[in-house]
Amino acid sequence: MTGDRKNTATESDSQPSSDAKWWQLIFLLALSFPVIYALSLSEYLYLFYFMAAVEWILTVLSPIAGYFDRQYVAAESE
Known part of the structure; x- marks a missing residue:
């Protein structure tokens, strides 16, 4: 009767914790x-500005994207 078992893994089991994300x-x-x-x-100063801009954008947009992803998951589960 192993085929009757349901998947008991929760969403929190498959995603790293918030602390782990900050350490990463x-x-x-x-x-x-x-x-x-x-x-x-x-002499490639423009690369410095480009990398700094990309790093800033990823740092700012990552929590925002995570917020909207959580909202989407919550809306799908209702």
């Missing part, structure tokens, strides 16, 4: 600082 973000930022610093010393 901090780790990513720490890794990107040497690259951005090296680019800022070079």
